[in-house]
Amino acid sequence: MIGSLAHVVLREVPAELLAGVASGQYRVAGSIIQSVSSGRVVGHLQETSAISSLLNFSPLSLPQMAIDAVSVVQNEQIKAAISVVQSLQIANLVASGMGIGVSVAGAAILAKRIARVEEKVDAILPNLAAIVRGLEAMRVERITEDFTRLRTLVGQVEEAWLPSASQREWIAIARDAHFLADSFERRARELGAASDVLNTEPLVEAFALASGLRVTARMASCQDDMAREAASSRALTLVQLGEAIQLAPLALAHAPMETAGTSTWLDLLEQKADDLRSTVARVREREIAAAGTAETLHELARQGVSGREWLDTAKSEGHNPLLFLPVRDVNAPEQTR
Amino acid sequence: MGLFNRIFLGHRIDDWASEYSLVAARTLNQVAADLIASAEQDVSNANLKDGLWAQSAFLQVSIAPKVREVAEPVAIEILKEANTALAAIVEEQAVWVRSPDYVEQPGAVFDGARDIAAAAVPLAAGVATAASLPFAAVTTTTAWLGLVTTTTISWPVVVGGGAIAGLGIATGLLNTAKIRDRAQARLRDRVRSFVVGSLIGRHENSPSILQQLTAEFDRAAKRAKAI
Numbered sequence: 001m002i003g004s005l006a007h008v009v010l011r012e013v014p015a016e017l018l019a020g021v022a023s024g025q026y027r028v029a030g031s032i033i034q035s036v037s038s039g040r041v042v043g044h045l046q047e048t049s050a051i052s053s054l055l056n057f058s059p060l061s062l063p064q065m066a067i068d069a070v071s072v073v074q075n076e077q078i079k080a081a082i083s084v085v086q087s088l089q090i091a092n093l094v095a096s097g098m099g100i101g102v103s104v105a106g107a108a109i110l111a112k113r114i115a116r117v118e119e120k121v122d123a124i125l126p127n128l129a130a131i132v133r134g135l136e137a138m139r140v141e142r143i144t145e146d147f148t149r150l151r152t153l154v155g156q157v158e159e160a161w162l163p164s165a166s167q168r169e170w171i172a173i174a175r176d177a178h179f180l181a182d183s184f185e186r187r188a189r190e191l192g193a194a195s196d197v198l199n200t201e202p203l204v205e206a207f208a209l210a211s212g213l214r215v216t217a218r219m220a221s222c223q224d225d226m227a228r229e230a231a232s233s234r235a236l237t238l239v240q241l242g243e244a245i246q247l248a249p250l251a252l253a254h255a256p257m258e259t260a261g262t263s264t265w266l267d268l269l270e271q272k273a274d275d276l277r278s279t280v281a282r283v284r285e286r287e288i289a290a291a292g293t294a295e296t297l298h299e300l301a302r303q304g305v306s307g308r309e310w311l312d313t314a315k316s317e318g319h320n321p322l323l324f325l326p327v328r329d330v331n332a333p334e335q336t337r
Numbered sequence: 338m339g340l341f342n343r344i345f346l347g348h349r350i351d352d353w354a355s356e357y358s359l360v361a362a363r364t365l366n367q368v369a370a371d372l373i374a375s376a377e378q379d380v381s382n383a384n385l386k387d388g389l390w391a392q393s394a395f396l397q398v399s400i401a402p403k404v405r406e407v408a409e410p411v412a413i414e415i416l417k418e419a420n421t422a423l424a425a426i427v428e429e430q431a432v433w434v435r436s437p438d439y440v441e442q443p444g445a446v447f448d449g450a451r452d453i454a455a456a457a458v459p460l461a462a463g464v465a466t467a468a469s470l471p472f473a474a475v476t477t478t479t480a481w482l483g484l485v486t487t488t489t490i491s492w493p494v495v496v497g498g499g500a501i502a503g504l505g506i507a508t509g510l511l512n513t514a515k516i517r518d519r520a521q522a523r524l525r526d527r528v529r530s531f532v533v534g535s536l537i538g539r540h541e542n543s544p545s546i547l548q549q550l551t552a553e554f555d556r557a558a559k560r561a562k563a564i
Binding site (some may be wrong): 029032041232239247257265269273288298 | 348355538
């Protein structure tokens, strides 16, 4: 392990914390483990390259992995990794690609995620043709161009990890990612104002991807204060964009008044609410994941760990799926390991 | 309070507002169904006058008071439960910050936990609550929900007291029973529209009880999240 981080970060979540999560003493929200009773953050999770490798095989499904031609040793490692992820109840976050902590996912995984989002945008645009016609920001060719730029940025991130790359490359990536994030944010706001807020979902997801790259790039270029600002801004923007995605108002808006005062109305309301629950849950998970990343960057600063060091450690870890950074009382005497 | 906990608690408050909006919707829908069913006796007993040109007065005298009598305590009870649940969330938020080992992020400022718990509740329950609901308006004006003081049914000009009946006898076209059935059917529809509209309808100018409750939950959630 690298530098000062060797003294503070753990390669696995302590057993007592895992037990605490199982018993309900602690809860995992995004990448944060916190006390249920006091709200105190006790530690931060960070995905590693090992978890990205899991996703390269298949979604987190053990029977499927058993079918894949992997060695016995690899299979045992995968089973152990899945066990940790499932015991922390973060399998959804991993499988959805939202990431745990700062994204260190490789280009292939990010490209798949971008493709999924672009498909969703392509699917909704024809239905909104009349609405988007009047919105300059929603011109199809410009959206397509921005997704191409996003894919290009992902490729540039891969290159920037190479030894010959300099801080200049990372700064350029951060600036481009910032601009793209702002573009997607603007589209989401304009479309949300002109149509059903649920239509904005894929654009908000694109914003999350682009702004996540901005955070990673600032950390990698050793601009930790800018990374913290980017992470906080990202979390707040996601919360604002998701403000109107609330279960009851959306369900009630779709309950037909012709059947009001009957059990049919109630059944339709419950059905609509059930249909919406997964969307609302996904939006909330994305927001809390972003907030968790911002919280982690603040903790790194408190403990004097650089963002670059954090990323390098996560990327170089090929065995354990998660790193764990315990929250340290900065006033406590230093302990040597 | 740090950004992470603010967002986490904000989600819990949003969940609270949605949960109680749906509770209100389910409950008031059932109340509406029960009131419509119980009004059937009144509709069946309504005379031709009530059914034809005194529908508004019929609603005001026979239906509106029952709507208030049944729905008002239900709405107040929903508010009480919602208030209790929100106060618990806000209190937990205050407990977190009062915890001796809580670590503030730089720049965060927090004080006045008790005031916060008081400020975040949607409404003070009880009589004050009832006064803010539109029930009081029902008994004082029929303009609520678009009820009009004159019938909208178009009648032929009545030249004398017995002209219509006389006309009917002369032509053999008048069928009192059929007119009465149709009048009752229209009255039944008016009753249903009134009850549904009062309790769970969607009206911009005259919000239903459900609309007002959900608006209050939304306002309270915004206040609680801003703390």
